[in-house]
Amino acid sequence: PAPKLGSYGQSGGLQGPEVLIATYAFAFQIFCDFAGYSNIARGLSKCMGFEIMVNFRLPYFVQNPSEFWQRWHISLSSWLRDYLYVPLGGNRNGKAKTVRNLMVTMALGGLWHGASWTFIVWGIYHGFLLVFYRFLLFVRPSEKIKGTLKARIFAFAQIVLFFHLVCAGWIFFRAQTFGQASDMLQAVLFNWNAQNITTALDLLPDLFFFTWFLISVQVYQYCTKDLMAVFRANIFLRVTFYYICAILLIIYGDTGANEFIYFQF
Numbered sequence: 001p002a003p004k005l006g007s008y009g010q011s012g013g014l015q016g017p018e019v020l021i022a023t024y025a026f027a028f029q030i031f032c033d034f035a036g037y038s039n040i041a042r043g044l045s046k047c048m049g050f051e052i053m054v055n056f057r058l059p060y061f062v063q064n065p066s067e068f069w070q071r072w073h074i075s076l077s078s079w080l081r082d083y084l085y086v087p088l089g090g091n092r093n094g095k096a097k098t099v100r101n102l103m104v105t106m107a108l109g110g111l112w113h114g115a116s117w118t119f120i121v122w123g124i125y126h127g128f129l130l131v132f133y134r135f136l137l138f139v140r141p142s143e144k145i146k147g148t149l150k151a152r153i154f155a156f157a158q159i160v161l162f163f164h165l166v167c168a169g170w171i172f173f174r175a176q177t178f179g180q181a182s183d184m185l186q187a188v189l190f191n192w193n194a195q196n197i198t199t200a201l202d203l204l205p206d207l208f209f210f211t212w213f214l215i216s217v218q219v220y221q222y223c224t225k226d227l228m229a230v231f232r233a234n235i236f237l238r239v240t241f242y243y244i245c246a247i248l249l250i251i252y253g254d255t256g257a258n259e260f261i262y263f264q265f
Contacts, residue, residue: 013183014183014184014186014187014191015187015191015196015199015200016187016188016189016190016191016192016196017192017196017197017199017200017201018196018199018200018203019171019184019187019188020188020200021200021203021204021207023167023168023170023171023174023184023188024167024207025207025210026170026174027060027163027166027167027170028210028211028214029261030170030173030261031056031059031060032214033260033261034055034056034073034260034261035055035056036260037260038055038056042054042055053074053075054074054227055073055074055075056071056072056073056074057070057071057074057227058071058218058221058222058227059071059072060159060163060166060218061159061218061222062159062162063155063158063159063162064133064158064162065126065129065130065133065162065165066130066133066134068162068166069126069130076109076112077109080105080106080108080109081105084104084105084108084109085101085102085105088100088101088104088105089101095135098134099131099135102127102130102131102134103124103127103128103131105127106123106124106126106127106130107120107123107124107127108123109123109126110122110123110124110126111123113173116177117177117178118172118173118175118176118177118178118180118181119172119173121172121178121181122169122172122173125168125169125172126169129165129169168185171184171185171188213244213248217230217241
């Protein structure tokens with residue numbers, strides 16, 4: 001669970017390291033929440049003979065914003081592309097109009113989540129990422145190093161960098177007001193000292209404990225390039241996977257009636 005972040009809007013109420021760890025925690029929470037209930041819907045639909053599209057394809061393992069929106073909330077991003085971006089003109093009428101179309105599409109995509117400036121800013125933020133990637137940042141490995149260790153290191157660095165860019169956007173998505181988001185960003189950028197770093201380090205074991213299994217499965221899926229890799233694995237790996245899932249459900253399963261986060265959108 002994400003640590004408490006103090007009193008929003010109060011000077012000194014937020015500690016940079018704690019906000020950073022809470023942001024990581026929220027990134028995993030919203031992915032598990034949304035991807036989890038999307039997979040439940042797919043499974044129930046398949047039992048009734050309907051095939052629903054995969055909605056998430058390892059979105060935290062991408063190297064750029066374009067790839068992210070091909071793998072995160074695919075049903076929404078496909079709808080935005082087909083019914084907003086393309087009808088507006090897409091990328092067919094020059095750079096200026098392409099930038100306009102991207103920004104309008106992503107701003108409306110943010111507004112779709114709720115009538116709040118935080119969602120609109122979140123959408124605009126991702127619009128800027130798409131624009132910068134498309135027109136300004138063409139950082140790609142040289143053809144000479146493709147398939148080498150340098151290329152793999154370059155790809156890993158891009159994945160880490162873009163994951164943090166996505167996390168920065170989650171601050172706006174999670175905040176209840178623009179002022180809260182501003183306070184959290186200021187804390188992450190400026191409010192660091194030896195004491196709050198030590199306090200935050202005490203939270204890292206909790207974050208690791210609640211995410212290691214998800215990360216392990218996702219890394220395995222990424223390495224095998226197969227979302228169903230665990231279910232195609234040998235019997236030993238599958239039994240281990242099922243056993244860990246059962247133990248985690250028994251110990252940490254929530255028997256209450258909490259709604260999924262994304263039900264509010």
